[in-house]
Amino acid sequence: SQxxxxxxxxxxxxxxxxxxxxxxxxxxxxxxLYWYRQAAGRGLQLLFYxxxxxxxxxEVPQNLSASRPQDRQFILSSKKLLLSDSGFYLCAWSDFRxxxxxxxxxxxGPGTRLTVL
Amino acid sequence: AQRVTxxxxxxxxxxxxxxxxxxxxxxxxxxxxxxxxxxxxxRLQLLLRHISRESIKGFTADLNKGExxxxxxxxxxxxxxxxxxxxxxxxxxxLVFGTGTRLLVSP
Numbered sequence: 001s002q003x004x005x006x007x008x009x010x011x012x013x014x015x016x017x018x019x020x021x022x023x024x025x026x027x028x029x030x031x032x033l034y035w036y037r038q039a040a041g042r043g044l045q046l047l048f049y050x051x052x053x054x055x056x057x058x059e060v061p062q063n064l065s066a067s068r069p070q071d072r073q074f075i076l077s078s079k080k081l082l083l084s085d086s087g088f089y090l091c092a093w094s095d096f097r098x099x100x101x102x103x104x105x106x107x108x109g110p111g112t113r114l115t116v117l
Numbered sequence: 118a119q120r121v122t123x124x125x126x127x128x129x130x131x132x133x134x135x136x137x138x139x140x141x142x143x144x145x146x147x148x149x150x151x152x153x154x155x156x157x158x159x160r161l162q163l164l165l166r167h168i169s170r171e172s173i174k175g176f177t178a179d180l181n182k183g184e185x186x187x188x189x190x191x192x193x194x195x196x197x198x199x200x201x202x203x204x205x206x207x208x209x210x211x212l213v214f215g216t217g218t219r220l221l222v223s224p
Binding site: 034036042043044045048049059090096102105107108109111117 | 161
């Protein structure tokens with residue numbers, strides 16, 4: 001069966017420090033991968049998605065970047081954190097099925113709670 | 118661009134009362150809509166999808182293209198339905214979520 005992991009579960013970082021959040025998926029190949037931020041009152045905001053190794057689409061201009069060095073690994077990074085980067089970060093995956101991708105369920109990881117002080 | 122609106126941040130009902138969580142969308146193409154749910158201390162997960170026309174845990178949702186709505190309904194709420202509910206729209210190669218509605222069912 002497929003599983004998705006995220007770490008760390010919680011993170012407290014000072015303003016200006018770097019960030020690296022990791023997400024890995026097991027039990028599937030060539031998944032679509034997504035990073036979301038969940039903020040109170042703002043719902044789920046899609047940050048990045050990837051349809052393959054090295055292919056990253058950015059949805060929102062911001063202080064963050066994403067990379068996909070391996071098929072089932074998705075990394076969210078920042079060189080210098082801002083206070084506004086605090087939030088709950090969710091990674092998700094879905095099967096890629098071409099034109100039927102729009103019907104596919106997204107499976108979410110447990111999330112990382114990031115607090116920037 | 119697609120947009121999903123959930124006008125209620127919080128919906129509080131008593132056990133056994135009917136529930137309707139509102140969702141309106143804006144999309145130029147043919148929409149594919151979903152409801153996701155997050156129970157306390159659990160992961161966000163799919164509840165139901167429009168294409169399946171299914172009833173899950175007593176919940177149903179009908180797509181009304183004229184009103185551009187996809188409201189989630191249940192005739193008799195249960196305490197275990199208390200959770201955060203997100204409406205989502207698939208369009209332009211991505212899933213866009215609404216801001217969510219917290220449903221609180223009291224005994």
